[in-house]
Amino acid sequence: MTHNKFSRRSFLRTTVAGSASSFSLSTWAQALASQNSPLVTGKLPALENDVKVVNTYHEIHCHGQCMLKAHVKDGRLLALTSAGDIPSKDCLASDESIGKMQRRACMKGYAERKRIYAPDRLKYPLIQTIERGNTAGFKRVSWDEALDRACDAIHKMQLRQKELGYLPIWNAGCDPLNMLGPCLSAYGHHSAGNQNDCLYNALGKGVKGHPAIDMLNSKLIIVWSADPQTTSPHLPFIMTKAREKGIPIIVIDTRYTGTVGAMATGIPGVPGWIAPRPGTDSAILVAMANTIYRRNLHNPAYLKKYTFGFFPGDSVVSASPAKSPIDGHPWKGESFTVPAGQSFVEYLDELNTLHGGEEGVLKWAEMLSGVPASTIKNLALAYGKTKPACIYSAWTAGGAQRTGNGMYFTWLMLALAAMTGNATVRGGGIGSLSPNEGLSLKLGKAPGMAHGKTFKPLLFSTHLSSQVIMTGRDSRTAEQLRDDIKLLNNIDLGQDPRLHVEMFIKGKGSGDFFNQRSAINPKLEAWKQLTSVIAYERFMSSTARFSDIIFPVVTHFEESFITGSRVKTDTNFVNQILDPMYECKTDWEINELIAKRLGLDWGRDGKTDIDVMKIQWSGAKVPEKYKELNPDFKLPSFEEMQKEANIQLYVKPEQSVIDAAKFAPGEFPTDTGRINFYSPFLAQRGRLQQKAARAQYVRPPEGIEDLLEGKKGAKGIAYSLQFTTPHMPNRSHSSFDNTTVLMDSFPHCIFINPQDAQKRGIKDGDEVYVYNDAGCIKIPAQITLRQLPGVVSIGEGAWYQPSATEKYEAWFDSDGDGVPEKHIVAVDVGGAVNTLTTDRDIGAADPVLHLQTSKSGGFAAGGNLCEVSKQKPA
Incomplete structure (x- = not known):
């Protein structure tokens, strides 16, 4: 077998022939790059002599480690190019190097300028004046009014705390609230929960x-x-x-x-x-x-x-x-x-x-x-x-x-x-x-925000959050719930143990809790029970849409911090390139303003982003093992790191560090000491949902066996297709779903095999309905041989958009008795695949494991059953 040598740059061009997806990833990345700068064929042309070029890291929810060059003049971002782009005449050595890998931008990185200056970006604090979900009801208010309203809602929860022994607030990132007393928090991870539960126990x-x-x-x-x-x-x-x-x-x-x-x-x-x-x-x-x-x-x-x-x-x-x-x-x-x-x-x-x-x-x-x-x-x-x-x-x-x-x-x-x-x-x-x-480079400890005691949250399953709001319980038995809260929080929920969730606040983080963490239609029912919903958001996401108060937050181009992100070999400086736009604030500033109103000693004590970064960098340590492998390596100064923005601890393949190999046989950190x-x-x-405490095949709660057996759902329909929910190249979970240049390049659709399309009279580009017991979405069809017969796929992360005119009869359990009930719901014309998923715990479903891994509690979004038709189902 012979293999031609080719550079990474030429690889991106030549893989076009491999598949439609490869074509999209290479060609559209170049097309998007060309919006901001000409394709690099020689020396990068200067935009203007007085343009400042800043290296920064593209902090989004992926594993790319992409570095960007921001071209800034008079406080405005003129262009974004990839920090990996170098003149073609000099590119080969860098292209071929795995010693310092080129961290080139993808289409999402090139599209960030469109996102920063998007006309639909949230600019000011908003309050809902009608009902949740109605975007016409939002009204601009001052920061003082929005903060006062938020703190009034929190004060009401403090009154409930006297009755319950905890704050009935689902706290997803407003850290100062943990100083008021124990709040509620969700465990379970939609990307790695199943993986982490296995790895911890095995x-x-x-x-x-x-x-x-x-x-x-x-x-x-x-x-x-x-x-x-x-x-x-x-x-x-x-x-x-x-x-x-x-x-x-x-x-x-x-x-x-x-x-x-x-x-x-x-x-x-x-x-x-x-x-x-x-x-x-x-x-x-x-x-x-x-x-x-x-x-x-x-x-x-x-x-x-x-x-x-x-x-x-x-x-x-x-x-x-x-x-x-x-x-x-x-x-x-x-x-x-x-x-x-x-x-x-x-x-x-x-x-x-x-x-x-x-x-x-x-x-x-x-x-x-x-x-x-x-x-x-x-x-x-x-x-x-x-x-x-x-x-x-x-x-x-x-x-x-x-x-x-x-x-x-x-x-x-x-x-x-x-x-x-x-x-x-x-x-x-x-x-x-x-x-x-x-x-991984170990950073020095950042100065703490909380100047006083903090409390551990009471944990419930994020995959059953709607059921918890409605009934107070997830998949655990009443006895298990009571035992877990006693063990982890030293709170006794009594003979009828239930968790009261009466308020939700989403602070730091990029996840769309409404859209991605559990099924949408049960959540619509459950969120009616919440007295207050508050979100820190950049756009009118699904979570923002169903909130009462929205605080506008900055993008990562308007703040500075250090991150190892998700590929920890790299350490990156996210360098601020713009002043915060409009009335937007950082997450930590919003938390500090809330803390001040609540009388909490929480905050940075006047430290800026750069002050915090300098403290972290001053305590940065190189692993001893890396010093052995590369004794000549030296950490750059803070100023050098600000300029470069990226450092890699490269390890040669023949020196690769195998984590499992460092344990002697019988001395693994499992209960038995063995694999x-x-x-x-x-x-x-005793928390296993499928009871098997060993490696084996288990029948999924919904899947191919049901299809082969012709099993009918609660509506009496035997659905004939399975669906998957893949990640899409134009979105990072729900982020970028409203970025027009990416939406135009990758229209959201259902991918369906020609055989399945022909059976249903579906042609390429037809609007179709995808439905099951959980709900119904309306979405264009793309017919492709890339899909197996019998299996359709809908990219995850699209935003929920309820139709104002089309309704659907869904059947799901909203009261926790295990028996589905009929619900008349809106057809989702946004194509949010969580409209079709079912709330369930799978795998271990154990908050104790979550405290060991931070990402426990499995999610099931692939393999479930559905049907597709050109006609709207009843």
Whole structure:
């Protein structure tokens, strides 16, 4: 096999032929760049002699680490170019370098100028004068009036605090309120909850996956249910270098993504793209594990040394360095034995007997997934025989991790890695990638805002927030809820334990809580019960639309801070390039104004953004391991860092830091001290929604089995399609959904296979209705072979827009009794996919785990059922 050398710049051009998605990512990025500056063919032309050029980091919710050059004159942003753009005659060395990777901007970065100066940007404080959701009712008020109204609402909650023992405020970022007493807060993470629950219980607290750079040490790369061209823009470059080395790449994804088109090579007997139905990935993984076990391709010596729960009767006296998060007792010295019938081998034997042997298990996986049994077998044999082999699904991945059995999908990838000895070696991988390259610069501690005692919040599931507002309970039993609040907050909720949520306030952060965290139609019912809703927002997002008070906040171009963001190898300075526009303020300034009115000693004590950054930088420390690897490295001065805005702790592939490799066998920070195929802690906690405390396939609460069985929903309809909710290249979750240049380039639509479109009389561009028991959206159709037959996809993050004229009969449970009721709801013409999702906890659903990982509690947004038609359903 031969591989032509080509630069990253030429790679962006040549991958156009790979797929429509690749075309969009490269061509539109250049088109958007050209709005601000000419394409770079030589020396970057000066805009004007007195234009100031500032390096800054593009802080949005992705993993790209993109650096921008802001061209500013007289306090106005004239243009944005990529900090990675250099004259073509000098580009090759930098393009080819993985020593300091070029952090080039994507289309969202180039579009930021449009976003900063967008006419619909929120400019002044607003109050709602009619009913929530009616944008015509918002009225401009002064900051004093808006703050007074907000504090009046908080004072009313303080009166309720005397009755309840806590503030019935769902506090999502107004930090000073935590000094008034315990508030309410949500646990559960829509991007990584399933992944983190698995990793904590199977590997231990804080143990990360392999770094991305380590792929270059592998002999086979399997990218499973991840689209890094969209969600992790730094990864495609590393994957390109892997292709140049001749490392084969297989991409497993329900959709034909840009990653498939640009990266997938395949191997003999296994195509480059494997396309399972949503929610069936773990069935393929189980079948692969069974074949590897039957063919003796597993590593028994490694398994006995490193793992717990693989073999029947596994027993161990723990040498774990960790402690129980329940009572803090050390796990070291505690004895654990896998219960009869709960080992992984016993599970494989049961599966093998049930389906008539190895070939039968492969056929079962084919029946569920739609992937040929021969492909699954060949993939298993290739993975089992190739040493080392990398398997990854990225970090905070979407795809299969966001389905109804996403925790088990993650666990089974780790199981394959452990079976074959790939979990702790260079070139291997456990499924999850590390969010960094193994080594992170540690900043000095920023000065604290709270000058006094703060209180821990009472936690409830974000995925069942509407039910909690309506009934006071999530998926936990009354006894579990009472025990958790006693344990974590030392508050007894009594014989009828319920949480009272009477107010919501969204402070710092980019998430659209109304749009993305749970189903929309139940939330519309629940939010009617709230006495007050307050949001800090930049635009009239879905959360802002359904608020009573809106505080306008600045963009990241109007403030300064240091961030490691999501790929912690880099440390970045977000340099302020504009004065705050209109009457917008930073999140911390709004919090300080609220704190002052409430009589709280909270704030920065006059420190500016730059003062805080200097304190952090003065205490910055380089990891000792990095000093060993690169003894000549020196931290730049604060002024040098301000100018450059980016620093990378590059580690060579052959020196890649494998987090799981630093633990001696038996000394992992799990309860058993081993890599767990079975988790005694999960079993003991009793919070599992699907009851299985081991790696295995579990039937999702909604998915392909229901479709194959013709199961009817509450409306009496047997829906015939599954849907997925992929991340889209033109949005960062809900951010940028109103950025016109991106909306024009990537119109929001439903992607549907030609076979499914033809059955329904749908033509390309037709307005169609997508519906199920939860609700109905109206959206244009795009017919494409990139979709599997029987599966449609709708990009996540679009803003909810209720139709003023079209109604729909939805059926969902709003009173928590488990029985759906009929509700007449508006058809959503904005195409928010959460109109179609169902509120449910999956995986572990445990606030104790959340306190260990900060991102626990799984989300299921892919694989659910729906129908599509040109006619509006009843």
